[in-house]
């Protein structure tokens with residue numbers, strides 16, 4: 745079994761829990777509250793900024809042009825294509841995308857972005873690929889499964905979100921899997937253990953990110969309103 749398949753197998757219980765999560769079920773069934781969609785987009789806009797920085801730090805650690813290109817096309821994808829699923833959520837929520845940008849990170853989004861950026865600063869190229877991989881893999885997995893199991897029509901409120909993630913991310917993801925397996929072949933046991941740990945944390949954080957949006961998670965202590 746390849747290293748990437750080994751990681752996927754170990755994380756299978758998390759992928760399954762994500763598919764069963766009520767936010768993800770809400771996408772499949774076409775029912776989510778406006779506040780949940782708004783919270784998701786606000787947090788995801790900032791998350792994607794951190795993702796772009798993570799890919800940029802990945803480029804710094806590449807020695808081959810084709811590896812640099814892989815990260816650079818991912819940055820391009822986030823900047824120019826990831827806006828479509830966000831627009832889909834904004835349209836359903838009845839809000840302007842521009843009004844959801846520039847918000848402070850909620851605890852889980854902060855946890856996930858720091859996990860990626862710390863790994864990008866301190867880790868090897870293999871560790872960076874391992875930390876970013878759950879992001880496209882989880883979305884491709886759940887959206888492709890929704891396409892198969894729910895067969896949404898184009899009148900479905902989240903048709904654009906589901907069809908976008910169910911198809912568009914596959915070719916580049918396979919290149920990441922190939923690169924990770926190539927790196928794993930000559931990596932030490934210690935490095936492979938670190939790659940596995942980063943990967944599993946990112947999968948857990950993918951679950952927590954949906955949970956954060958579903959519960960509209962905020963910092964637990966808020967400043968009290970001034971007394972009259």
Ligand SMILES: Cc1ncc(C[n+]2csc(CCO)c2C)c(N)n1
Nearest residue numbers: 788791818821822879880883913953
């Ligand atoms: C929390 C969170 N996780 C994953 C994605 C999906 N996503 C983000 S970037 C990218 C492709 C390039 O890696 C994909 C599929 C998201 N939007 N938000």
